[in-house]
Amino acid sequence: MSSHSSVLLKEAIDELQIATDGVYIDATYGRGGHSKAILSKLGPKGKLIAIDKDPEAAEDASSIDDTRFHFFQSNFSDIPQILENIGLNKVNGILFDLGVSSPQLDNGQRGFSFLKNGPLDMRMNPSEGISLREWLLKADKNEIKIVLKEYGEERLASSIASEICLKRDICLLSNKEKMLSSTLELAKLIDDVYSRSRIRKKKGIHPATKSFQAFRIYLNNELDQLSEILEKLPLILVLGSRIVIISFHSLEDRLVKSSLRKNKTFVSRSDGMTSNQFAFLASMDSDNMKPKIYLKPLKKIKPSGTEIDRNKRSRSAILRVAEVISENVDSK
Numbered sequence: 281m282s283s284h285s286s287v288l289l290k291e292a293i294d295e296l297q298i299a300t301d302g303v304y305i306d307a308t309y310g311r312g313g314h315s316k317a318i319l320s321k322l323g324p325k326g327k328l329i330a331i332d333k334d335p336e337a338a339e340d341a342s343s344i345d346d347t348r349f350h351f352f353q354s355n356f357s358d359i360p361q362i363l364e365n366i367g368l369n370k371v372n373g374i375l376f377d378l379g380v381s382s383p384q385l386d387n388g389q390r391g392f393s394f395l396k397n398g399p400l401d402m403r404m405n406p407s408e409g410i411s412l413r414e415w416l417l418k419a420d421k422n423e424i425k426i427v428l429k430e431y432g433e434e435r436l437a438s439s440i441a442s443e444i445c446l447k448r449d450i451c452l453l454s455n456k457e458k459m460l461s462s463t464l465e466l467a468k469l470i471d472d473v474y475s476r477s478r479i480r481k482k483k484g485i486h487p488a489t490k491s492f493q494a495f496r497i498y499l500n501n502e503l504d505q506l507s508e509i510l511e512k513l514p515l516i517l518v519l520g521s522r523i524v525i526i527s528f529h530s531l532e533d534r535l536v537k538s539s540l541r542k543n544k545t546f547v548s549r550s551d552g553m554t555s556n557q558f559a560f561l562a563s564m565d566s567d568n569m570k571p572k573i574y575l576k577p578l579k580k581i582k583p584s585g586t587e588i589d590r591n592k593r594s595r596s597a598i599l600r601v602a603e604v605i606s607e608n609v610d611s612k
């Protein structure tokens with residue numbers, strides 16, 4: 281069984297500045313590497329709320345026998361609702377370790393990897409939304425091209441989309457159930473498009489890397505869910521809390537960086553107010569609701585050479601830290 285080697289583990293936990301009796305959120309449980317490290321820093325009164333939308337992550341979390349630990353199989357964009365349901369107003373810190381886990385990539389049956397054969401699925405929660413194959417069979421060429429460009433910055437987006445549609449139309453005409461159904465078949469189709477083009481393949485990088493990333497981001501609605509929760513963070517964090525986010529590609533990091541930027545003001549919700557009541561009031565008259573709060577970006581950390589040597593998957597990681605401050609708290 282595949283395990284997950286947590287990226288920037290020590291750095292992420294140090295930056296959270298865990299108070300022993302605080303309440304923390306691990307928004308991306310995976311295989312619990314960061315969660316277990318947070319639990320080890322908490323005292324008997326501390327609490328950890330962990331989230332993951334993947335049912336296999338949920339199963340892994342069920343093995344943690346600790347009354348301070350509470351797991352929810354859900355999208356992290358639902359965190360405000362989850363907190364409301366369990367009667368919690370605000371927490372003392374939150375961690376996001378974005379993207380996919382090693383077990384998701386290593387199990388060919390999940391359809392995330394261009395190196396392992398399996399069905400074209402790619403859903404983090406396979407009972408939500410549609411599989412990649414279902415989408416490819418109905419999307420039009422332009423839609424496929426836009427997804428490849430927007431979420432993969434793929435230079436051959438147009439040719440890859442044309443080739444997929446050609447294969448797909450043959451498949452639909454000849455009623456061949458099996459066509460365009462496996463990860464290796466799609467990876468080879470993309471590789472062939474590269475071989476026929478004048479663009480050189482990059483050494484050590486599979487030509488399907490960007491396309492697989494693009495399809496995964498699109499199908500799992502990754503950037504929208506991230507942007508939704510980043511906007512809501514000031515509603516659920518107490519002043520002085522830390523936000524720690526590890527991202528793995530430039531699209532994610534750009535979004536994180538712009539959401540954590542200094543001088544972006546938020547109106548804070550009063551204690552006892554539910555997020556729905558707050559959203560309603562804020563939409564009516566945000567100027568009258570004080571105090572205003574800010575996310576103050578603190579630092580950016582990259583993995584050390586030793587970590588990259590030990591865990592190749594960490595090489596593109598960027599950790600960003602921000603703190604929740606109010607307008608009358610001076611910048612340090």
Ligand SMILES: C[S@@+](CC[C@H](N)C(=O)[O-])C[C@H]1O[C@@H](n2cnc3c(N)ncnc32)[C@H](O)[C@@H]1O
Pocket residue numbers: 284285286287307308309310311312313314315331332333334337354355356357377378379380381382404502505506
């Ligand atoms: C890189 S792994 C986390 C690994 C974890 N920190 C560890 O040490 O084991 C990312 C996890 O986030 C989950 N995930 C990604 N986007 C999510 C979302 N919008 N809502 C909930 N879980 C999400 C994935 O299913 C995956 O298990």
